[in-house]
Amino acid sequence: MELELYNSATIAAPGRLLDRSSGWSRVVLPVRFGLFEHPDLGLTLIDTGYGARCYGRGAKKSFGLWLYTQIFRADLQAAGQVQQILADKGKRPEDVQTVIVTHLHADHISELKSFTKARFIGSRQAYDVVSKAGSVRAALGHGSFLELLPPDYASRLDAIEELPTIALPYGLGTGRILVKDQVSIVPLEGHAVGHFGVYWHDRQTLYAVDAHWLLKGLSDREPMFGMSKSVASDVPAAEQSLDLLRGFQAAGGTVILCHDPGGCGFDVR
Ligand SMILES: [Zn+2]
DSSP, X not given: OOOEEEEEEEEEEEGGGTOXXXXXXXXXXXXXXXXXXXXXXXXXXXXXXXXXXXXXXXXOOOHHHHHHHXXXXXXXXXXXXXXXXXXXXXXXXXXXXXXXEOOOBHHHHTTGGGOTTOEEEEOHHHHXXXXXXXXXXXXXXXXXXXXXSOTTTGGGXXXXXXXXXXXXXXXXXXXXXXETTTEEEEEOTTSSTTOXXXXXTTTTEEEOTTSOSOTHHHHHOOOOOHHHHHHOSOHHHHHHHHHHHHHHHHTTOEEEOSSOSSOOTTBOO
């Protein structure tokens, strides 16, 4: 049941675009994904991180995805690839029963096609907006590459919008029940359409994924700027999500982010 986080790749971003007090030298950020096992959900992933479908040599890619990978260079971590982590545990991709898809950015869905037997927990709204936009506008306008989604994604999608609601503690607002009193979905709009986090009740811990790049961005209390602002689908909504996270932290909750460079208690590799 305990959440494990792995680092699939590193990305190097100019520090000044992440933190106003930082210089321009590049800061190395991880690209995490999560893994846990639960009696109700089975072997479960939270996103997939980056993998060979984005950055492998000879991977078949559209021009748009090729260009994206040229602009946003990532170094894959061989030992942290989702397929490798599963193999190390004696599991195959087909053994994964659930993939929680927090949003449709490439660094979260790169390896989704490996999981041919899984059901997906994700936002129907996100899928509808991105798929209606078509491949080019999805890529340019949403940073989402439809070619990375399995062709039957929509039919295997269990929409978070249809899960029962729950009033969450510590100012987290209305969430959706994934496993009653254990794991809940927390909408964190603004970074991408339908973006959400995953809350562990017993640990009072929220994996807030890409609500911000750095935990320091929460404590600084500055308006969004740089990379956080430029990728956000809805800046005012993203600011509201950050306020919700600050309130949660003030109430004693722990926030984890996908790309924060500091280690967290759930990092395994
Ligand atoms: Zn993202």
